[in-house]
Amino acid sequence: MPELPSEVTLDEVKERARLAGLPIPPARLAMVRGFLANALRPIRALDSRTVRTVEPAVTFAARGGTEAQ
């Protein structure tokens, strides 16, 4: 599998929007690219194999609702 590029390109934004079925106007693509690039930079810089395993902050309680505490 090819390595992820470090930066988010406009073409990548267009492809993601196409896959998601979201009609992002051309005039806003650069803004959206900026959002994605900023948010994803730390994630793309991360080699998840080198990070001590940390559970995502999701909890589950079988009993659910207010009794879960």
Next chain:
Amino acid sequence: MTAADELCYAGIRELGGLFRRGELSPVDYATEQLGRIERLDKSLNAYVTVTAERALADARAAEAAIRRGDAGPLAGIPIAYKDLYATRGILTTAGSAVLADWVPDFDCTCVTRLQQAGMVMLGKLITHEFAFGIQFPGHRFPPARNPWNVDHIPGGSSSGSGAALAAGLTVGSLGSDTGGSIRGPAAFCGIAGLKPTYGRVSRAGVVTLSWTLDHTGPMARSAEDCAFMLQALAGHDPADPASAREPVPDYLAGLEGGVKGLRVGVVRDYFFEQVEAETVAAFERALGELGRLGATVRDVTIPSIHATPSFMVIMLTEAFSYHERDLRERPELYGEVLREKLMAGGLFRADEYVQAQRLRAQIREDTARALQTVDVLITPTVLGPAPAFKLVHDPDFPFAKSNMGPFNITGLPTLAIPTGFSSSGLPLSMQISGRPFDEATVLRAGHAYQRATDWHRRRPPVSA
């Protein structure tokens, strides 16, 4: 400033004393506040809805309770709610055309608790659209303006709350904070805003932006007033799945304890990047003042802090989850630019959301480690004073680096208070963060600083 103007800036302790001694009637005070809103809000746009009849009814009830001698410290104190908080029988718009006609048939938990405490509802305050978008010209709801300079933004998304408090158009308010929406307006308007620990104050009945980052909390003109309001707001609510069962301490009991011996940590990495010189200078003076009051100040590190921007993956993904159906079925009801910002949340992959949560856990652990060696962390709240509308109305205005986001990621209690003014006359601010559920220490530190300084007593150039 007239005596009536001065009274509109009074704090909760002072007003409560006047009410209990019979020197001021809550009904007369509410009437004065409503008149002030009528006179001043035309140029500030802080209020979406003014609930005059409700305010007078609440004030009469509070007055009766005070006469009976069974009223608490908030009885008769005016409050206005960010228009994200559901209020029974009162329009609740979230600043959006999507909810422009929504009249809830219930009160959210926070409103219920403050109502039970005897507060007087003046009305609902404008919020940035769905607590995220900025209102561009032509939006159905005009933006609130900063009382210190109406050409500048009051911050957001609790924009009306910040503007109304700074202009003396309410005594208390509630805001919500997903990436800084309590603390940002507090910083830009020169007031106090407390983002409590995640789970400390209920979010039930408050319109969602991002489930794992949303916080609700008090905004006021001082740390002390935030403490008064937090006392009534805090505590478990079965209607909010994230609500904590931690016991609620007496936030006022230790408020006067000062900062002698308090260990203050300053994170120099990340939090000072892009921060303007005047903000840094005011911050350093504030640290000096805390040192003079007996606190010990030293630098600490949070090694993973530079991963903070990944919190936008979480926020945008969760926001998109909330809005997806409306975005797809009636996108025209969303404001310009906000629509595409929310759609950006539909472009992240599942693995990216999970990795962002893993980074979040790492930042939380590193921050907790830093807080093992100090009692509070103090950092600049924002990068500089409030920007002008003409800057933020550029659709390509960059999303600023956030000093506030780390404390939404970690869920830690954080109080923003003013530290001075820029050469252009706009407020500057610092934020004080503490350990989980240790709002008492955060408030004590903020109150000690405010007893020694008068930044929070300065008034903007508005006159009735």
